[in-house]
């Protein structure tokens with residue numbers, strides 16, 4: 816079974832994006848995947864901004880990316896693009912840090928005016944990191960993500976439907992496991 820990683824790139828302590836990330840982790844786990852959540856907000860700020868990939872917590876996060884076959888990259892839209900927190904982390908990856916991996920980009924935002932930010936801002940960065948395949952992204956309006964208790968979220972029905980379709984495409988596009996590819 817493939818190893819998956821969900822990265823959340825919001826600096827907010829009450830992040831809907833991070834809750835959405837945990838929602839996806841639960842859903843993918845139920846599907847039998849080995850999946851972890853990497854909430855970038857929890858990384859040590861000095862090491863992150865100082866670009867110190869040798870820091871043990873950053874090393875562990877970078878190793879999580881390296882070990883994943885598929886990565887969901889979830890970010891709020893900030894100033895018509897992705898967050899600086901996400902960029903600070905992506906800048907620590909090697910130039911081919913997403914090579915061989917399938918990536919699903921997700922963005923949450925306050926206005927559909929920035930629905931294309933995935934394609935004009937985030938996707939080029941993921942491609943520059945040599946992602947094997949970046950599947951069609953999903954933009955979710957913040958008001959379509961309802962926080963129902965401390966951690967869980969409920970999505971508007973059409974939003975949930977779009978998300979599930981994107982997850983299916985992501986799973987269908989995961990790289991073959993080496994043992995199968997070699998057989």
Ligand SMILES: Cc1cc2nc3c(=O)[nH]c(=O)nc-3n(C[C@H](O)[C@H](O)[C@H](O)COP(=O)(O)O)c2cc1C
Pocket residue numbers: 825826827829830831832833891892893894895896923924925926927928929956957
């Ligand atoms: C500093 C900042 C900048 C933002 N810029 C935009 C923007 O340009 N376009 C947009 O659609 N939403 C923008 N938003 C709204 C957030 O993208 C939206 O509320 C998002 O769901 C927040 O996610 P979070 O709860 O995970 O932090 C901005 C919010 C903040 C705090």
